[in-house]
Amino acid sequence: MVEEWVKEIVDDVLGPSKMAVGQTLTHPDGRMVYILSGQYWGENGLSNFWSWQEVKPDGSLGPKESGYGWC
Structure with a gap:
């Protein structure tokens, strides 16, 4: 299991993911995807x-x- 403090460090550097199950967003090639x-x-x-x-x-x-993921 990943320790919470490790996740916090990574999120501070990379930022949290903007992707989530059930979300519709733009793929890097321009298509809308679910x-x-x-x-x-x-x-x-x-x-x-x-x-x-x-x-x-x-x-x-x-x-x-x-x-x-891309975002």
Whole structure:
């Protein structure tokens, strides 16, 4: 388990993640995406691995994608 003081130091340097499950935000390539799952902090350290789906202009969702967070 990651000690709270370690998280505080990292957040002071990098800032807290702005990503959260259930959030819709802009992917670095300009697409709007809906965050399905993921976490910034894992059980043993920094994770920042997420899964998302593109939100298409008609409101439908694209295929599931995964990768490391960008904000």
